[in-house]
């Protein structure tokens with residue numbers, strides 16, 4: 106299956122746009138989540154039965170001086186909202202996805218159009234890594250007592266550090282040794298320069 110693309114007219118248009126993408130949902134599921142998928146990653150195995158809604162947008166987004174090209178969030182609208190605001194936000198989500206999904210992943214459509222395939226895959230996996238299953242007090246995957254379904258939560262980045270600090274103090278002191286080891290081992294999938302930003306933890 107080819108990597109889906111957003112509608113160019115909307116992506117490059119001047120009016121603000123959000124559009125749900127079933128294509129992207131199916132592609133991401135079949136590529137990264139399904140057993141035997143082309144780029145299956147067992148790290149995401151807990152998401153095989155999760156409902157993930159994908160959204161394109163052309164709305165520019167920067168946070169603390171960085172361009173945001175993707176975000177992952179809980180499907181249920183979060184934050185302090187009045188009753189009507191909450192109902193309205195939920196209704197919008199249901200209109201897009203037919204239900205309130207476990208997670209919503211939003212992708213900057215214009216960035217996607219000019220990105221390489223490896224960068225696109227890296228961005229989707231980056232967002233999927235933010236979507237995780239909660240753990241109980243013993244470290245075992247947590248399931249809801251009432252529904253028996255996994256309890257999903259958001260997860261932050263493994264590493265949050267400035268290059269300059271790593272340059273000055275090294276990988277050990279800045280706790281990025283694992284990242285350095287992973288980088289030194291070379292890509293498992295494809296060589297690509299992947300520079301992306303993500304809105305979750307910026």
Ligand SMILES: [Zn+2]
Pocket residue numbers: 231235262303304305306
């Ligand atoms: Zn992120």
